[in-house]
Amino acid sequence: MTARPDPAASAATDTAAADTGRRVVRTMRRALRWSLPEILFWLVAFASIFLLPGQHLILTEIAILAVFALSIDLILGYAGIVSLGHAAMYGAGAYAAGLYAIHVTGEPLTGLVVGAAAGAVIAFATSFLLLRGGDLTRLMVTLGVAAVLFEIANKAYRITGGADGLQGIWMDPILGRFDFDLAGHTGYVYCLIVLFLLFLLARLVVNSPFGISLKAIRENPLRASAVGIPVNPRLVAIYTLAGAYAGVAGALFTHTQQFISLDALAFQKSADGLLVLIIGGTGYLYGGMIGALAYKVIQDVIANITPQYWLFWIGLLMVVFVLWGRDKPQRIFATLAARLRHRREGRE
Amino acid sequence: MVTLIFDGLAYGMLLFVLSCGLAVTLGLMNFINLAHGAFAMAGGYATVILTNQMGMPFLWTLPLAFIVAAVAGFVLERTLYVRMYARSDLDQVLFTIGLVFMAVSGMDWLMGSQQQILHLPSFLLGRVEVLGVNIGIYRAFLIAVCGVLAVVLQLLITRTRFGSRLRAAVDDQRVAHGVGIPVKTVFAVTFAVGSGLAGLGGALGAEILGLTPNFPLEFLIYFLIVVSAGGTSSMLGPLYASILLGLADVLGKYYIPTLGSFMIYAVLVIVLVVRPQGLFARAA
Numbered sequence: 001m002t003a004r005p006d007p008a009a010s011a012a013t014d015t016a017a018a019d020t021g022r023r024v025v026r027t028m029r030r031a032l033r034w035s036l037p038e039i040l041f042w043l044v045a046f047a048s049i050f051l052l053p054g055q056h057l058i059l060t061e062i063a064i065l066a067v068f069a070l071s072i073d074l075i076l077g078y079a080g081i082v083s084l085g086h087a088a089m090y091g092a093g094a095y096a097a098g099l100y101a102i103h104v105t106g107e108p109l110t111g112l113v114v115g116a117a118a119g120a121v122i123a124f125a126t127s128f129l130l131l132r133g134g135d136l137t138r139l140m141v142t143l144g145v146a147a148v149l150f151e152i153a154n155k156a157y158r159i160t161g162g163a164d165g166l167q168g169i170w171m172d173p174i175l176g177r178f179d180f181d182l183a184g185h186t187g188y189v190y191c192l193i194v195l196f197l198l199f200l201l202a203r204l205v206v207n208s209p210f211g212i213s214l215k216a217i218r219e220n221p222l223r224a225s226a227v228g229i230p231v232n233p234r235l236v237a238i239y240t241l242a243g244a245y246a247g248v249a250g251a252l253f254t255h256t257q258q259f260i261s262l263d264a265l266a267f268q269k270s271a272d273g274l275l276v277l278i279i280g281g282t283g284y285l286y287g288g289m290i291g292a293l294a295y296k297v298i299q300d301v302i303a304n305i306t307p308q309y310w311l312f313w314i315g316l317l318m319v320v321f322v323l324w325g326r327d328k329p330q331r332i333f334a335t336l337a338a339r340l341r342h343r344r345e346g347r348e
Numbered sequence: 349m350v351t352l353i354f355d356g357l358a359y360g361m362l363l364f365v366l367s368c369g370l371a372v373t374l375g376l377m378n379f380i381n382l383a384h385g386a387f388a389m390a391g392g393y394a395t396v397i398l399t400n401q402m403g404m405p406f407l408w409t410l411p412l413a414f415i416v417a418a419v420a421g422f423v424l425e426r427t428l429y430v431r432m433y434a435r436s437d438l439d440q441v442l443f444t445i446g447l448v449f450m451a452v453s454g455m456d457w458l459m460g461s462q463q464q465i466l467h468l469p470s471f472l473l474g475r476v477e478v479l480g481v482n483i484g485i486y487r488a489f490l491i492a493v494c495g496v497l498a499v500v501l502q503l504l505i506t507r508t509r510f511g512s513r514l515r516a517a518v519d520d521q522r523v524a525h526g527v528g529i530p531v532k533t534v535f536a537v538t539f540a541v542g543s544g545l546a547g548l549g550g551a552l553g554a555e556i557l558g559l560t561p562n563f564p565l566e567f568l569i570y571f572l573i574v575v576s577a578g579g580t581s582s583m584l585g586p587l588y589a590s591i592l593l594g595l596a597d598v599l600g601k602y603y604i605p606t607l608g609s610f611m612i613y614a615v616l617v618i619v620l621v622v623r624p625q626g627l628f629a630r631a632a
Contacts, residue, residue, distance in 0.1 A: 076438070082437055082438050082441065084441065135437040136374075136380060137576075137620055139380065139441065140572050140616065141620050144613050144616040144620065147609075147616075148610060148614055151610040155607070267568075271445050274441075274442065274445075275445075278442055308457075309456065309457050311449050311453040312449065312450050312454055312457070314449055315446040315453065318442050318446025318449065319443055321442075321446075322435075322442050323428070323431060323443070326439065
């Protein structure tokens with residue numbers, strides 16, 4: 001660069017820069033455009049309200065699990081943080097929503113906000129512990145944080161009910177109109193709508209410049225910081241957001257079950273969430289939902305055959321899945337989609 | 349008070365034998381093996397079955413517990429684990445959690461979910477008064493056995509040919525392979541010995557720790573604390589860490605029972621944050 005640039009050349013670089021800018025905007029908008037499979041996915045999801053009225057209880061569990069897995073996807077799939085303690089935020093949200101319902105009001109929507117806030121606070125406070133060390137340190141810190149919360153909930157039985165679980169939660173009707181029924185119809189519609197809204201938000205976030213900077217951090221933190229991405233604040237931000245999501249999942253659980261046990265904070269819960277996400281695939285937001293569906297169906301089938309030992313088969317599934325290559329289902333879909341697109345372009 | 353310290357010491361030594369195998373696989377070989385406790389459980393159940401159901405003397409079952417867990421470790425390493433060495437951390441985590449789930453629920457199916465009671469021989473029961481201190485004989489036995497093991501392990505790793513081969517293989521696999529060290533065999537043997545020691549620890553601890561199918565999950569965090577706090581530069585770090593952990597756990601649960609295991613987990617988090625390399629590690 002010369003000290004005093006030639007005005008013509010400067011104008012040329014300006015138009016070039018504007019051109020690049022436009023192209024960047026176009027590329028980023030493209031990711032936000034709804035594709036046909038996406039629209040179909042949500043049509044099917046909402047159609048299940050009317051088509052599968054007998055399955056709403058299990059569908060509710062699937063929707064909650066999907067919110068939880070979506071939350072893990074935000075940190076694992078986009079920021080590359082491996083966590084073994086995501087139940088910490090889930091359980092915090094669940095207990096916060098439960099205590100709020102008992103001591104303040106049974107109104108569910110503010111309960112959701114309380115759950116989200118609890119998850120976010122825990123996540124924000126512990127996110128600073130994750131900024132040092134590699135994957136292994138993060139694994140153990142997250143595991144440790146979840147274990148600490150589990151012990152707190154276990155020992156503070158006056159507040160949390162300890163090992164007996166938190167009982168006596170009564171929920172008011174949603175918006176004062178829709179009462180939670182035993183067949184779980186209201187609960188399912190409620191969870192599905194929350195899932196959809198959270199998904200929309202996540203979709204905006206991961207396709208924003210912020211989300212793209214996260215992917216850069218995931219691929220190479222050192223280079224990301226070299227191009228000027230503030231790595232640590234970004235990680236804290238996404239971890240907090242994911243914590244809020246997990247808190248909402250916990251609150252949804254409380255609202256639909258009206259009972260919380262220590263399982264909400266247990267290692268098993270974290271492992272389940274991770275497994276669900278891995279089954280569905282990371283880094284494209286739908287993984288959690290597809291995984292939750294697949295996981296619950298598999299669990300249901302196995303539990304019907306051998307109610308006591310289904311954990312064994314889940315373990316076997318995990319081992320085989322990892323050995324076989326956990327990105328294979330995603331790759332098969334990708335090749336299919338690429339082939340379809342190729343065909344369509346060939347016809348045009 | 350002195351009795352409590354003695355108990356804590358025994359508990360810590362036991363933790364050391366249980367987790368020193370993990371210090372090698374996780375710390376040195378960099379393989380995240382969350383299924384380590386499953387081998388300990390295998391050893392524990394082997395001892396319980398052999399003594400209670402087949403009437404074998406307790407002391408004879410200890411080497412057998414070692415062998416059962418070591419063989420299981422060797423076979424799994426050769427068939428499954430070896431495929432996972434080069435995989436990502438997440439893959440290793442998922443794979444070994446899967447193994448833990450299978451072990452937990454498989455053992456539940458085989459033996460039932462109740463706690464196993466181990467009948468110790470009478471000469472290991474009871475307490476004696478030594479210099480005015482009330483000492484459990486079994487606790488003293490534990491300290492003796494585990495202390496000898498710790499010394500032997502440290503010598504094995506620092507003084508023998510196998511130990512130097514292992515250290516070389518861990519530091520740089522390719523170069524070690526290049527100078528003719530059978531890296532695969534070294535890793536397989538190390539893994540088997542580590543699993544065997546866990547099995548021995550499970551057998552020794554069956555009476556103190558309480559043996560249920562949930563054992564691998566229940567003590568997972570203890571193993572991880574030992575490895576992370578102890579660092580991996582030698583066997584001494586994990587040994588000190590185990591003893592500290594054992595003392596803290598026993599004393600903590602005695603004096604502040606309301607806190608329970610809370611202290612231990614909090615210590616883990618703090619140690620990891622303050623010293624990610626471990627409390628007793630050399631500067632890397």
